[in-house]
Amino acid sequence: MTPVRGVLLDIDDTLVDTRGAFEAALGAIVDRYLPGARGREAEVLAAWRADVAGHYRSYTRGEVDHRTQRMARANELHATFGGPPLDEEAYQEWDQLFEERFSGAWRAHPDAAPALEALTRAGLRLGALTNAATAYQEAKLARTGLDRWLGVLVGVDTLGVGKPHPRVFTEACARLGTEPAATVYVGDELDVDAVAAVAAGLRGVWLDRPGPRRVGVEQREVGAATERGVEVVTDLGRLPDLVLGFGAPAGLG
Ligand SMILES: [Mg+2]
Known part of the structure; x- marks a missing residue:
């Protein structure tokens, strides 16, 4: 050998x-954007991590950039858990909150x-x-x-x-x-x-x-x-x- x-x-x-850091970030997202999903944070985390629609996989194949895949996943999360649709400007704010909590929990x-x-x-x-x-x-x-x-x-x-x-x-x-x-x-x-x-x-x-x-x-x-x-x-x-x-x-x- x-x-x-x-x-x-x-x-x-x-x-x-990273799972723990996503948990912290998504906890803040639920608080601000998805009040109907309070108490279902574990489901929100699982949905985020699963990347069912394969947006992150597209990113790792070099097909889309990081912002495109994350904005698509944010909007899918909102559609699933009752949050408002995010346009470019709204997403900017969303991502700032997400990123701050995510990186703060590394x-x-x-x-x-x-x-x-x-x-x-x-x-x-x-x-x-x-x-x-x-x-x-x-x-x-x-x-x-x-x-x-x-x-x-x-x-x-x-x-x-x-x-x-x-x-x-x-x-x-x-x-x-x-x-x-x-x-x-x-x-x-x-x-x-x-x-x-x-x-x-x-x-x-x-x-x-x-x-x-x-x-x-x-x-x-x-x-x-x-x-x-x-x-x-x-x-x-x-x-x-x-x-x-x-x-x-x-x-x-
Ligand atoms: Mg890994």
Whole structure:
């Protein structure tokens, strides 16, 4: 087995508690715009994260810009939960409130820094590969203090497309200076992260944190993924041992 030289990680809901930050942002949105949905905040959060109409997916394919997809999702949320339609001007205000509360609630998952520190001590190169814009994610990593561990950051604007496209995985490996076969990718989405990483020639790890998933995952999909070599962890605490078990540089621990 090729020894592992590097680890690439997803950011949202992998290193950073993005679900919690969306919860804070949408709580403020419900208060101001969706009074009829008070008490149904969990449903609002699930609807936002699910991106049923695929607007965020269109953004990660490079088809629409960030503002277009978020405004479409805001209007769909309002249509579903009884809020007013948002024109350009109204959306500007909506987004200001959303963004202020969202970014104000960015927190690292408590298991993120210890895992990154252990992997660094083990001599591995670390980087982030994310489906959001690079500058935005730089700010998020700086705010959460995780930037010190991550030497490379590839975003959706680096090549103009995002995961699951194989090119973004190989580009991130090239920047990290590791061969795909010697690189582990870790993320919270089974298809877009772990399975896509394996398809691009990396080792894929699915982080299946407890709590509601962004999209439903069936057991047969998990079975098919593990047959292709995907490993499953439920927190990042297990990651260093798992990665070192793949075969890492000698003299570790
Ligand atoms: Mg994620």
